[in-house]
Amino acid sequence: MTGAILTLLGLFLLLSATLTAAQTAAFQVSESRIRTLKSEGFKGAEALTQVRRRAGNVGSSVRLITDTLNLGTMGIGVATGVLTLERGPSALDVMVGVVIIIVFADALPRSIAARHPVKLALASASGLLSLTQWTRWISVPVSRLEDALVKNRED
16 A cells, blocks of 8 residues: 555656656747747747747646645655654654655756756647646636736735
8 A cells, every 4th residue: 555655656746847847948948949949840849839928827737737746745645654654743754745845846857957958848848738728727717816916916
């Protein structure tokens, strides 16, 4: 049972890391580089252009999914740690979980995306567009709420 839970946690972290790296790479490639890639006929360049045009929707979708995966990882991991290990305070499990999520679902994917942004952006752009379409029913209202909150803070 614990092996299945650890596999699930690893899968959640892997999916979250993949989405974080894909989004980071897509927005690290400059507009002039994208135009060059399109003119040279690189596969994925048109999809990358669409990702950049829909930056708000793509960002909302990726945040929604990665936050859900990270919170699920944290909740399942802490609950498993408390129930199976039965040692020490659960606050320690939470702190360890936070460090693991920050390192493996945020810092590491961003550093990988910084090293190979063009290849990663071209390979993942169509997937980001599909994710945006799939989560549109909830990400659009979330994006509008974010915009409204930002406008209220500026006033």
